[in-house]
Amino acid sequence: MNGAPQVHYLNVDYGIRSWLFTTDHKRIAWLYLLSVTLFFFFGGFFATLIRLELMTPQGDLVQAETYNKFFTMHGVTMVFFFLIPSIPAVLGNFLVPMMVGARDLAFPRLNLASWYIFILGGLFTLASAAAGGVDTGWTFYTPYSSIYSNSHVALTVVGVFVTGFSSILTGLNFVVTIHKMRAPGLTWFRLPLFIWAIYATSIIFILGTPVIAITLLLVGLERVFNLGFFDPARGGDPVLFQHLFWFYSHPAVYIMVLPAMGVESELVTAFARRRVFGYSFVAFSSLAIAVIGFLVWGHHMFVAGQSVHAGLIFSLLSFLVAIPSAIKVFNWTATLHRGSISYDAPMLYALGFIGLFTIGGLTGLFLASIGVDVHVHDTYFVIAHFHYIMVGGSVMAYLGGIHFWWPKMTGRTYPEPVARVAALIVFLGFNLTFFPQFVLGYLGMPRRYHAYPPEFQALNVMSSAGASILAVGYVLPLIYLIWSLRYGRVAGRNPWGARGLEWQTPSPPPTHNFDVTPRVVAEAYAYDKEPEETYEFGSPSRA
Amino acid sequence: MSNGAHITVKTYLTVFVILLGLTALTTGVAFIDLGGGLNNFAALTIATVKALLVVLYFMHARTSDRFTWVIAAAGIFWLLLLLGGTLDDAITRNQLPGELQLTP
Amino acid sequence: MNSAVPAAPDAFEVRAHQFEDVEQQHHASWLGMWVFLATEVMFFGGMFAAYAFYRVGFPNAFAAASNRLDVTLGAINTAVLISSSFTMALAVHGGETGRNKAAIRYLLLTMLLGAVFLGVKFYEYHEKFVEHLVPGPAFRFEGPHAHPAEIFFSLYFAMTGLHALHMIIGIGLLTWMALKARRKRFSPIYYTPIELTGLYWHFVDLIWIFLFPLLYLVGRHL
Numbered sequence: 001m002n003g004a005p006q007v008h009y010l011n012v013d014y015g016i017r018s019w020l021f022t023t024d025h026k027r028i029a030w031l032y033l034l035s036v037t038l039f040f041f042f043g044g045f046f047a048t049l050i051r052l053e054l055m056t057p058q059g060d061l062v063q064a065e066t067y068n069k070f071f072t073m074h075g076v077t078m079v080f081f082f083l084i085p086s087i088p089a090v091l092g093n094f095l096v097p098m099m100v101g102a103r104d105l106a107f108p109r110l111n112l113a114s115w116y117i118f119i120l121g122g123l124f125t126l127a128s129a130a131a132g133g134v135d136t137g138w139t140f141y142t143p144y145s146s147i148y149s150n151s152h153v154a155l156t157v158v159g160v161f162v163t164g165f166s167s168i169l170t171g172l173n174f175v176v177t178i179h180k181m182r183a184p185g186l187t188w189f190r191l192p193l194f195i196w197a198i199y200a201t202s203i204i205f206i207l208g209t210p211v212i213a214i215t216l217l218l219v220g221l222e223r224v225f226n227l228g229f230f231d232p233a234r235g236g237d238p239v240l241f242q243h244l245f246w247f248y249s250h251p252a253v254y255i256m257v258l259p260a261m262g263v264e265s266e267l268v269t270a271f272a273r274r275r276v277f278g279y280s281f282v283a284f285s286s287l288a289i290a291v292i293g294f295l296v297w298g299h300h301m302f303v304a305g306q307s308v309h310a311g312l313i314f315s316l317l318s319f320l321v322a323i324p325s326a327i328k329v330f331n332w333t334a335t336l337h338r339g340s341i342s343y344d345a346p347m348l349y350a351l352g353f354i355g356l357f358t359i360g361g362l363t364g365l366f367l368a369s370i371g372v373d374v375h376v377h378d379t380y381f382v383i384a385h386f387h388y389i390m391v392g393g394s395v396m397a398y399l400g401g402i403h404f405w406w407p408k409m410t411g412r413t414y415p416e417p418v419a420r421v422a423a424l425i426v427f428l429g430f431n432l433t434f435f436p437q438f439v440l441g442y443l444g445m446p447r448r449y450h451a452y453p454p455e456f457q458a459l460n461v462m463s464s465a466g467a468s469i470l471a472v473g474y475v476l477p478l479i480y481l482i483w484s485l486r487y488g489r490v491a492g493r494n495p496w497g498a499r500g501l502e503w504q505t506p507s508p509p510p511t512h513n514f515d516v517t518p519r520v521v522a523e524a525y526a527y528d529k530e531p532e533e534t535y536e537f538g539s540p541s542r543a
Numbered sequence: 544m545s546n547g548a549h550i551t552v553k554t555y556l557t558v559f560v561i562l563l564g565l566t567a568l569t570t571g572v573a574f575i576d577l578g579g580g581l582n583n584f585a586a587l588t589i590a591t592v593k594a595l596l597v598v599l600y601f602m603h604a605r606t607s608d609r610f611t612w613v614i615a616a617a618g619i620f621w622l623l624l625l626l627g628g629t630l631d632d633a634i635t636r637n638q639l640p641g642e643l644q645l646t647p
Numbered sequence: 648m649n650s651a652v653p654a655a656p657d658a659f660e661v662r663a664h665q666f667e668d669v670e671q672q673h674h675a676s677w678l679g680m681w682v683f684l685a686t687e688v689m690f691f692g693g694m695f696a697a698y699a700f701y702r703v704g705f706p707n708a709f710a711a712a713s714n715r716l717d718v719t720l721g722a723i724n725t726a727v728l729i730s731s732s733f734t735m736a737l738a739v740h741g742g743e744t745g746r747n748k749a750a751i752r753y754l755l756l757t758m759l760l761g762a763v764f765l766g767v768k769f770y771e772y773h774e775k776f777v778e779h780l781v782p783g784p785a786f787r788f789e790g791p792h793a794h795p796a797e798i799f800f801s802l803y804f805a806m807t808g809l810h811a812l813h814m815i816i817g818i819g820l821l822t823w824m825a826l827k828a829r830r831k832r833f834s835p836i837y838y839t840p841i842e843l844t845g846l847y848w849h850f851v852d853l854i855w856i857f858l859f860p861l862l863y864l865v866g867r868h869l
Contacts, residue, residue, distance in 0.1 A: 104665035106675040172682045179610065180675045207621040210686045214693035218805060226783040227801035229697060235794040240700050243629045244693050294624050298632070309635035552740065559733040563726055570722045573864035582868050586860035593856045601736045601849045611681050618685035622692040629696045633703040
């Protein structure tokens with residue numbers, strides 16, 4: 001029972017065609033894993049150039065215009081082509097059908113189409129980089145993007161527009177699958193919290209992404225066909241663009257962090273060997289974040305010319321997001337309390353997540369209060385804040401999740417000691433990179449400049465040094481995870497002794513995930529019971 | 544199991560005639576000055592009624608399960624969030640000295 | 648479809664491997680289409696928000712600009728589109744009850760009405776082009792509202808243009824359904840594709856039901 005199965009989803013078929021035309025959600029997860037990894041290092045390359053330029057106060061490496069393109073390519077790539085698809089499209093694709101006990105997602109061909117759409121959008125963006133890049137910043141603010149910029153805005157905007165439909169269709173697939181494909185006995189309150197988080201994320205995919213799509217389409221129309229939507233010369237209001245842009249792009253932050261929170265719940269329970277504290281609070285706080293996340297977009301526009309009335313309302317609502325986020329942090333901490341904790345690499349990432357996400361979240365409250373925001377708006381304080389959420393939160397959880405489910409995805413375990421070291425390097429490198437930026441921002445260093453006054457150099461050098469440590473921390477897993485594909489120890493079906501449904505099938509799983517459709521009789525965190533008491537593999541499956 | 548099998552051709556025809564009538568009504572009413580923004584209110588009310596008829600009968604929502612309703616409601620609710628936040632800004636501009644004006 | 652064990656001859660043809668039965672498959676597709684339409688609501692919603700934002704800012708300009716549209720053609724097109732929704736409903740009814748011939752007839756009628764709508768729309772676009780009402784350097788609008796009127800016409804072209812694009816996609820889907828019906832594919836146990844195409848077509852109608860008063864009827868009473 002515990003050895004690697006003879007035929008599984010990886011060896012059922014060989015050749016490039018069997019991958020490019022696959023409809024198996026597990027193989028599509030691999031396609032996404034490879035592509036987002038490439039985009040991660042592409043975006044990281046630009047981050048490296050940024051940190052190199054900022055080593056010295058003078059603009060001596062590149063000119064201002066080139067620097068603008070660096071941070072734009074970094075932002076566009078990391079946000080739209082790495083962070084947004086990372087956990088949902090890689091781990092979500094792999095895990096959602098298995099966690100709900102289904103053979104595949106509801107629409108497997110649509111799932112493959114989503115990947116192709118993602119790649120098409122990525123190619124547009126890469127083409128714009130090859131053609132000379134974009135310099136608008138990832139926010140594409142008008143009227144600069146629609147009228148004045150001389151860089152390849154249209155190409156990039158098309159890329160982001162196209163990729164949006166990949167997100168939408170993935171979210172659609174997840175929602176229908178979670179509603180209609182759950183195994184017998186798998187009620188909503190027995191679902192893993194990862195599923196709740198992915199469900200909440202899908203809501204944002206479905207209802208937020210179309211708004212950014214249409215907004216960028218309008219920018220494209222204004223740029224290419226000279227229509228006037230945001231053009232001040234024709235009475236248009238650039239603040240309207242910011243409304244439409246942030247209506248999606250603020251919730252997009254929750255697209256990045258909600259799935260990370262889902263991973264976090266799985267990791268904390270598995271390595272503390274305890275039922276999650278306050279299951280329904282954690283579950284509903286995901287939905288609350290998805291909904292409240294749509295009510296706060298105006299806090300990006302406190303100094304942009306939006307009315308004072310709107311500013312006050314958005315400020316108040318922004319504080320509300322802290323409540324469900326705090327509920328989650330408290331509940332994870334309470335889960336750890338008196339748990340029997342083991343410090344494997346995924347758990348190290350999970351613990352790092354809790355601390356870094358808390359710092360990122362609390363500094364968000366600074367920015368939500370109008371008075372403080374006027375002071376630190378568009379400074380490195382903001383940069384540090386959202387990197388604590390996106391990198392300290394989402395990327396840490398993504399890496400933790402990849403390590404945790406690696407044995408399930410590949411059938412092999414990664415080398416634990418070096419993985420623990422890598423996790424510590426990431427944590428140290430991250431803090432050294434971004435903590436000084438809080439200070440820099442508070443002292444008044446604005447974002448998006450390639451030169452700065454000499455008194456900021458010490459902190460900037462610290463930050464660049466941290467970035468090189470962080471880079472080592474990111475390259476290490478790339479090496480040993482690839483190594484483990486061939487030389488890793490055979491994992492067996494449940495190396496962590498976890499209770500989730502995905503661990504009850506062989507590693508790697510067969511193409512249809514379960515030889516027998518499971519019947520679920522308890523929740524996914526029944527660490528007080530044996531797995532056999534949670535799942536029944538009785539009647540033979542039909543397919 | 545079909546959502547629309549119980550709806551008869553006669554029902555479709557009735558809905559169709561009502562929709563045509565409402566189109567004529569909204570066009571006619573638009574030419575009468577009702578004053579005080581009532582024209583706008585009338586146009587949007589009639590459009591909403593027409594939309595509801597299409598959703599309930601042509602799109603079979605009336606005979607569909609609860610979750611179909613939830614999805615439709617979510618679409619409308621999120622649209623109202625977008626309109627609400629954006630319009631709040633547009634309506635409350637120019638109320639304090641120094642605020643940007645919406646003027647060409 | 649690599650279904651291992653056929654349950655019944657009909658189900659074998661219709662059911663994809665990931666579903667337990669045809670009923671579950673139908674529910675999933677139905678929900679998927681509604682979720683997609685919710686996405687579409689927000690897709691058009693971005694433009695409706697822009698429209699509302701500027702209409703609050705420039706009420707008089709929007710009224711003056713709206714009066715330059717041809718309300719007769721707009722009303723006729725509304726009636727044409729509503730008629731096409733009616734014939735679409737009948738086509739779906741034909742599919743659901745397995746009457747493929749009736750389905751083909753009504754599908755073709757729906758496509759015809761859709762084509763009439765697009766033809767009228769194209770004529771209107773042409774008129775606006777002749778009257779210098781297409782935004783850009785050639786835009787001419789007499790009176791004090793020239794600038795916001797250009798915004799109105801930008802929104803007019805973007806909203807109706809995207810709507811027309813949806814119609815064109817819809818006519819493509821209708822053609823596909825007509826081909827399916829010609830092969831007598833629809834039956835009381837298999838009608839999901841034509842049903843979902845109907846949902847899409849009605850949704851496009853729905854958008855127009857709001858576009859018509861918001862674009863054509865703003866300032867008629869003035």
